[in-house]
Amino acid sequence: MKPLLSLTGITKRYGDLTALDRVDLSVSPGEVVVLIGPSGSGKSTLLRCANALEVPDQGEVVLDGEVADPFGRNIDRVRARMGMVFQHFHLFPHKTVLENLLLAPKLVHGEDRTATAIRLLERVGVCEKRDVYPDTLSGGQKQRVAIARALIMDPVAMLFDEPTSALDPEMVGEVLAVMRSLAAEGMTMVVASHVMGFAREVAHRVLFLEEGRIVEAGTPEQMFDHPQSTRLKEFLSVVL
Amino acid sequence: MVPGSGHGTNSSRILIRIALTLLLAGAFTALLSTSDYSFGAIWAYRSLLLKGLLLTLAATAAAYVLGFGLGIGVALLRLSRSIVPRHLGDLYVEIFRGTPFLVQLSLFYFGIAPMLGIDSKFLIGTVSLGLFAASYSGEIIRAGIESIERGQVEAARSLGLSRRQTMRYVVLPQALKRMIPPLTGELIALTKESSLLFFIGVVELFAVANQAGADTYLYLEAYIVAGFCYLLINIPLSLLSRGLEKRLSTSKTPGDHL
Ligand SMILES: Nc1ncnc2c1ncn2[C@@H]1O[C@H](COP(=O)(O)OP(=O)(O)OP(=O)(O)O)[C@@H](O)[C@H]1O
Numbered sequence: 393m394k395p396l397l398s399l400t401g402i403t404k405r406y407g408d409l410t411a412l413d414r415v416d417l418s419v420s421p422g423e424v425v426v427l428i429g430p431s432g433s434g435k436s437t438l439l440r441c442a443n444a445l446e447v448p449d450q451g452e453v454v455l456d457g458e459v460a461d462p463f464g465r466n467i468d469r470v471r472a473r474m475g476m477v478f479q480h481f482h483l484f485p486h487k488t489v490l491e492n493l494l495l496a497p498k499l500v501h502g503e504d505r506t507a508t509a510i511r512l513l514e515r516v517g518v519c520e521k522r523d524v525y526p527d528t529l530s531g532g533q534k535q536r537v538a539i540a541r542a543l544i545m546d547p548v549a550m551l552f553d554e555p556t557s558a559l560d561p562e563m564v565g566e567v568l569a570v571m572r573s574l575a576a577e578g579m580t581m582v583v584a585s586h587v588m589g590f591a592r593e594v595a596h597r598v599l600f601l602e603e604g605r606i607v608e609a610g611t612p613e614q615m616f617d618h619p620q621s622t623r624l625k626e627f628l629s630v631v632l
Numbered sequence: 633m634v635p636g637s638g639h640g641t642n643s644s645r646i647l648i649r650i651a652l653t654l655l656l657a658g659a660f661t662a663l664l665s666t667s668d669y670s671f672g673a674i675w676a677y678r679s680l681l682l683k684g685l686l687l688t689l690a691a692t693a694a695a696y697v698l699g700f701g702l703g704i705g706v707a708l709l710r711l712s713r714s715i716v717p718r719h720l721g722d723l724y725v726e727i728f729r730g731t732p733f734l735v736q737l738s739l740f741y742f743g744i745a746p747m748l749g750i751d752s753k754f755l756i757g758t759v760s761l762g763l764f765a766a767s768y769s770g771e772i773i774r775a776g777i778e779s780i781e782r783g784q785v786e787a788a789r790s791l792g793l794s795r796r797q798t799m800r801y802v803v804l805p806q807a808l809k810r811m812i813p814p815l816t817g818e819l820i821a822l823t824k825e826s827s828l829l830f831f832i833g834v835v836e837l838f839a840v841a842n843q844a845g846a847d848t849y850l851y852l853e854a855y856i857v858a859g860f861c862y863l864l865i866n867i868p869l870s871l872l873s874r875g876l877e878k879r880l881s882t883s884k885t886p887g888d889h890l
């Protein structure tokens with residue numbers, strides 16, 4: 393199948409440090425890829441290169457046939473088609489929950505998507521909060537709003553950078569539930585996560601990164617039940 | 633949580649401040665009246681003093697607006713991604729903040745204005761004050777913009793907003809809120825700084841007071857009156873700034889009564 397999102401030969405350096413070293417990743421439509429790996433292995437950097445929040449030193453990102461050139465004219469359009477969910481939510485604090493959702497469709501497409509926004513807020517279970525400001529929400533609610541805010545742009549793919557790492561344990565479930573339902577609907581997703589249970593249950597493919605390289609990749613069963621490399625075995629023995 | 637909850641205490645605090653100020657002013661007046669100060673002769677200058685006060689207000693306001701406009705430009709230069717504009721912005725700030733306003737005013741009055749053929753003293757003084765103010769407002773605006781966390785910009789850009797839209801709809805509205813207190817502080821400073829326009833012969837508040845003092849030999853009385861006039865402008869501004877600061881910082885923060 394033709395990949396929906398493909399990253400080819402992505403290299404990213406910070407001074408002497410090579411955060412990503414010629415990483416290739418292609419994601420098929422509807423596929424859920426989960427990135428695992430120790431802290432500093434390059435998971436965030438890979439996701440950030442994917443939608444050009446970070447400029448790779450080498451390599452190319454193509455989304456649905458369109459090159460995501462960080463300095464290209466089309467980059468805003470490409471980004472609009474790729475949803476991104478951050479560890480720390482980054483909701484707009486000066487806008488209400490509903491306004492958080494409506495801002496981008498209004499500015500990017502000139503469309504008032506209130507009806508869609510309300511449907512999405514209902515779907516993620518925070519509709520009764522639509523007129524409050526984000527700072528009165530719990531972490532789990534904030535993250536669900538952030539997911540809805542990404543979804544209202546009708547993305548063809550979604551990137552999640554440790555979406556549950558900043559949450560209190562009791563709120564992790566509600567966010568994962570939303571992500572699980574997205575995956576079930578066939579959303580193409582790339583997720584950096586420390587939650588191995590989620591990776592095992594939802595991922596079609598798991599990638600293990602270390603020091604900016606993909607060390608091992610495979611289905612959740614292969615990766616978690618029959619890890620090959622010693623590095624992955626060691627990593628799993630620590631996190632599982 | 634409840635809008636206007638801390639309101640009663642806030643306005644009562646302001647009332648207390650005003651009462652204290654009046655008390656202080658009363659005590660001061662009483663003190664003066666016991667010795668042989670004589671404000672009667674200064675009273676004759678009331679309409680001139682009022683004109684001076686209005687000129688001070690006008691010069692300050694015009695300079696402030698000019699300074700704010702130029703300040704936006706300075707901030708944009710300093711925030712530019714390319715090195716040349718960034719250095720130009722730095723240079724502007726360093727020069728105008730690093731030299732006394734009196735030196736700038738003199739150079740402008742004696743050096744640049746004749747070259748440009750400007751001879752209105754008010755205009756020269758105001759423009760000079762505005763150029764000076766721009767270095768401060770520029771820094772306030774830049775700092776305000778930079779205080780907005782990177783994640784806000786990233787979230788906006790990841791949704792497809794352009795750089796310009798991100799600035800206009802995400803960064804600036806949040807930054808402006810944080811700039812209000814320091815910008816009010818700058819207005820207060822500028823009001824005081826405007827007294828230096830006296831040096832090039834603009835007949836603002838201090839110049840009138842100085843003249844009144846020279847005419848009547850009641851210098852101290854004249855300067856005391858001038859000082860009170862500046863307080864008359866700046867104390868309300870200061871109260872306004874504090875009020876805004878409080879409102880902005882406690883808005884939507886539950887439990888600030890604790
Ligand atoms: N802006 C930056 N400047 C310098 N170094 C950076 C920058 N961003 C990331 N790095 C470095 O690049 C490497 C990869 O970082 P990255 O954030 O991608 O790791 P990660 O796998 O997401 O880690 P974590 O699990 O802690 O989130 C790290 O060594 C990090 O210190």
Ligand SMILES: [Mg+2]
Pocket residue numbers: 435436437553554
């Ligand atoms: Mg990370």
